[in-house]
Amino acid sequence: MAGSNPNAKPMNLTLNVWRQPNRHTQGKIVEYKVKDISPEMSFLEMLDVLNEDLLRAGQDPVAFDHDCREGICGSCDLFINGRSHGPEKGTTTCQLHMRKFSDGDTITIEPWRATAFPVNKDLSVDRSAFDRIIQAGGYISVNTGGVPDGNEIPVPKDLADRAFEAATCIACGACVAACKNASAMLFVSAKVSQLSLLPQGQPERKTRVENMVAQMDKEGFGACSNIGSCAAECPVGISLENIAILNREFLTAKATSNNLA
Amino acid sequence: MSWITKTLTSTIGRKIIMSVTGLFLCTFLVVHLVGNLQLFKHDHGAAFNIYSHFMGTNPIIRTIEWGLVLGFGFHIYEAFALTSRNKSARGAQGYVSNHAEQNSEWTSRNMGILGTIILIFLLIHLYNFFWRARFGSLDPDINNNDDLYSLVVSSFKQWWYVVLYVAAQISLGYHLWHGFRSGFQTLGLNHRKYTPIIKYAGYVFAVVVSAAFASMPLYFFLFTNEKGELAANAPTLIHAVASAF
Structure with a gap:
């Protein structure tokens, strides 16, 4: 060899x-x-x-x-x-x-x-719950028409870096596995903060977090106890700060969105 | 269900209730602790009894007391609701081998056990002092106030009561060690400038509050006579500290 x-x-x-x-x-x-x-x-x-x-x-x-x-x-x-x-x-x-x-x-x-x-x-698990959470809101709308000039959309470097760090999540599920509560919040928060930090994520900002959290709860994942075992076990180092961002985004969306349901 | 109940029964919503009530209960701890420091005054409980009479009769305090009942009620209820949900999220088949101690702190994983110890303590504490002061009949002191002070001193002269109190305060300390900063994180208050400050403020808060509460039963058990008077043979350090009150 x-x-x-x-x-x-x-x-x-x-x-x-x-x-x-x-x-x-x-x-x-x-x-x-x-x-x-x-x-x-x-x-x-x-x-x-x-x-x-x-x-x-x-x-x-x-x-x-x-x-x-x-x-x-x-x-x-x-x-x-x-x-x-x-x-x-x-x-x-x-x-x-x-x-x-x-x-x-x-x-x-x-x-x-x-x-x-x-x-x-055996050791193989069905993680399609993650796919359904992403389908519930982990996307941005891309409009048809001419290509916009990239430099017309200002993105501060530090926000771009933080969004990129969140975007490195590979949806492996190590966070859920390590969490005492089998909570998926580190995964959900990575996607929510990635998209909410960038201008491209703004149109669906409120509906995204409302729908993704609703789907996360529907799938039967637990709540976050801020234990930090998820971030400690994450292979790409997604930080707990993202869960704070998720909580903030959720609270703001629930308080200010036009969704009465 | 309206959007409000949907929000408050979601996983994040329940955590937000835990956090708001928990941080509110932290403010209660400060008030309770500062008031109780009057136990250390060398006046045979006169000041403490005036204070406890005020706390038991003032209409504003009595109104806020209901807020405290709700704060405890929701904190305890949500703890049970979340624990039940979290247990079913793991499922019936747990891990055969799980080394959570390698990736997280013991206190953060055992908030429920710590909280249950505090709850048991709280029920005994409420029965012994609050219930008897509010609904029982206590002897009058020199100012004709109910003499709650003498009840405190005689309670803290029983060794098993002191053990219970100190154990409960150790649990409270560990509960606050994780709970204080966790409350801010749940509210989304995480920022690289403030989070380190909140974290260490939480550690200081946990140690100071639980140690100060635990010092009360220990003081009366170890260093005073049956009337709560500082014994002459108590260590010099205790005399020096006590003279500050």
């Missing part, structure tokens, strides 16, 4: 993996042993090794969500040793490497736990 470290010693690990056949059947933790895991593997590659072993033994492989494996898409939703995306700060599961573990370790792997995120199978 190019660039591999010849001193990296392979590891043997014990995995406690949540196995659940489908949404309607109760699951349980099943213990597996994996051997000769290179410290240079990503966590997902280690699970690939486990699945190859299971397939060779004629067993059902462990279902888990993954896509880009580059830390961008936010698919790899694993709760590892009691932490969203495992022990390393600011990382997704695919960017977590086995060198963070030691030979002989026991690793517990569970799916995100939230009523709004039902388990599809």
